[in-house]
Amino acid sequence: MTSTTPTRVRPNAGTKGVARADREAQIVEVACKAFGERGYANTSVADVAEAAGISKPLIYNYFGSKEGLHAVCVEHAAATLWAEFERSSHTDTVGLARAVLTLDGMFRALAPQPWIWRLVFDPTAPDEGASHDAFQAYEQKLFTLGEDGVSELMRLAGNDDHDDTSAMHAVWESVFRSLVNWWLDHPEVSPEEMTARCVRMFSTAFGPIEGFADPAGTRA
Amino acid sequence: MTSTTPTRVRPNAGTKGVARADREAQIVEVACKAFGERGYANTSVADVAEAAGISKPLIYNYFGSKEGLHAVCVEHAAATLWAEFERSSHTDTVGLARAVLTLDGMFRALAPQPWIWRLVFDPTAPDEGASHDAFQAYEQKLFTLGEDGVSELMRLAGNDDHDDTSAMHAVWESVFRSLVNWWLDHPEVSPEEMTARCVRMFSTAFGPIEGFADPAGTRA
DNA sequence: TTGATATGACTCATGGGTAAGTTACCACAG
DNA sequence: CTGTGGTAACTTACCCATGAGTCATATCAA
Numbered sequence: 487m488t489s490t491t492p493t494r495v496r497p498n499a500g501t502k503g504v505a506r507a508d509r510e511a512q513i514v515e516v517a518c519k520a521f522g523e524r525g526y527a528n529t530s531v532a533d534v535a536e537a538a539g540i541s542k543p544l545i546y547n548y549f550g551s552k553e554g555l556h557a558v559c560v561e562h563a564a565a566t567l568w569a570e571f572e573r574s575s576h577t578d579t580v581g582l583a584r585a586v587l588t589l590d591g592m593f594r595a596l597a598p599q600p601w602i603w604r605l606v607f608d609p610t611a612p613d614e615g616a617s618h619d620a621f622q623a624y625e626q627k628l629f630t631l632g633e634d635g636v637s638e639l640m641r642l643a644g645n646d647d648h649d650d651t652s653a654m655h656a657v658w659e660s661v662f663r664s665l666v667n668w669w670l671d672h673p674e675v676s677p678e679e680m681t682a683r684c685v686r687m688f689s690t691a692f693g694p695i696e697g698f699a700d701p702a703g704t705r706a
Numbered sequence: 707m708t709s710t711t712p713t714r715v716r717p718n719a720g721t722k723g724v725a726r727a728d729r730e731a732q733i734v735e736v737a738c739k740a741f742g743e744r745g746y747a748n749t750s751v752a753d754v755a756e757a758a759g760i761s762k763p764l765i766y767n768y769f770g771s772k773e774g775l776h777a778v779c780v781e782h783a784a785a786t787l788w789a790e791f792e793r794s795s796h797t798d799t800v801g802l803a804r805a806v807l808t809l810d811g812m813f814r815a816l817a818p819q820p821w822i823w824r825l826v827f828d829p830t831a832p833d834e835g836a837s838h839d840a841f842q843a844y845e846q847k848l849f850t851l852g853e854d855g856v857s858e859l860m861r862l863a864g865n866d867d868h869d870d871t872s873a874m875h876a877v878w879e880s881v882f883r884s885l886v887n888w889w890l891d892h893p894e895v896s897p898e899e900m901t902a903r904c905v906r907m908f909s910t911a912f913g914p915i916e917g918f919a920d921p922a923g924t925r926a
Numbered sequence: 927t928t929g930a931t932a933t934g935a936c937t938c939a940t941g942g943g944t945a946a947g948t949t950a951c952c953a954c955a956g
Numbered sequence: 957c958t959g960t961g962g963t964a965a966c967t968t969a970c971c972c973a974t975g976a977g978t979c980a981t982a983t984c985a986a
Binding site: 723750751752762763766771772 | 944945
Binding site: 649690 | 865867869876883911
């Protein structure tokens with residue numbers, strides 16, 4: 487990126503202002519929040535600039551376009567989510583217990599920056615271009631991970647129809663998203679409480695889950 | 707509305723063109739399809755006008771604004787959906803069997819005009835104003851219907867926590883929507899096949915459903 | 927002087943909305 | 957069986973707010 491002079495690393499490459507890397511990071515942070523909370527279509531570049539305390543052209547200097555900025559935000563946010571999915575996929579649990587662990591990890595990961603969830607799954611985001619590509623790359627990885635888990639459970643249950651598996655996967659993803667969205671709509675609920683709620687709900691629907699306490703006593 | 711002369715009812719109150727009521731119906735039909743397929747934000751009034759073979763100002767004459775037109779479309783579509791929910795709510799089944807019947811009714815109702823589903827649940831629709839009010843009125847009725855069913859089942863299962871019920875209801879709605887959306891994404895699947903698929907999926911997850919054939923033999 | 931940070935003041939395409947008119951048909955007076 | 961006025965249906969040509977994107981320029985460290 488930034489070149490270094492031989493004898494000494496220039497801390498703030500010759501300028502009155504903030505070093506580009508720092509400024510970019512700051513802009514991305516502000517933009518993630520704006521895009522995540524109001525949606526891509528309802529957020530103007532001027533909004534982001536104002537929130538960041540800078541002017542619009544600086545954003546175009548650094549990110550090229552509104553979509554370019556959005557692409558960086560999505561990549562940043564998707565990487566965060568994916569890291570959490572990857573982490574929780576390394577446990578050796580299966581079925582509902584694994585689902586609960588995944589949800590729990592996601593609640594904890596989202597707690598400090600809840601807006602990145604809606605940023606990634608923003609229905610007003612562009613449906614082509616760099617920012618869409620970034621989203622699709624993430625979704626593809628996520629899809630594979632989920633499809634594997636679902637198809638294995640379906641096979642175990644004696645159903646190996648391809649379309650049934652596809653539909654079941656869609657349902658599972660939607661359940662996951664609706665639980666996260668419910669939690670985002672109830673900001674006073676802590677991740678731990680929300681995980682306990684998921685355990686109770688799954689237990690109510692499917693019976694006790696191996697490895698988790700009985701529903702009766704888990705109320706926070 | 708149109709005044710009538712004493713001796714004879716004027717069939718097409720003095721005009722060269724199409725009677726207003728007919729034209730309005732035609733515009734609404736075209737607009738429903740456009741809004742439903744491309745979304746409110748991605749559909750311009752000029753698009754609708756062109757698709758209907760008329761000019762933009764005529765739409766403003768009849769509907770006042772883009773949002774006014776959308777409101778009529780949403781009301782029309784929501785009424786269709788609601789009629790189906792009401793109808794299937796009059797059966798005396800409960801639990802999963804009732805869920806399957808509701809889904810089946812919805813698939814059949816949507817088959818001739820699948821776009822009205824996405825029209826009603828359009829994430830790019832305005833979040834205030836007449837069109838939003840129409841949506842909310844519908845959602846409120848739907849919410850009550852769903853919440854009643856879910857809370858009863860939760861109570862039966864021994865969980866009467868208010869927030870658990872709220873979250874479970876959100877999950878159930880999301881499952882319903884994801885099944886409909888999966889079906890809309892697979893237009894070659896008939897309503898009957900899709901219902902059979904739902905039966906298999908529920909059976910796989912929860913065990914046999916009272917009143918429906920065993921999963922093994924239901925493949926179309 | 928060079929080059930990086932930074933901005934005020936623009937251009938311009940899009941799309942919602944409107945003003946002012948045209949056409950065709952009907953009712954009715956002469 | 958004609959004018960003639962009223963009105964519903966319909967359009968052309970425009971206005972204008974918004975927001976993406978750009979250009980010329982200013983400032984300051986090395």
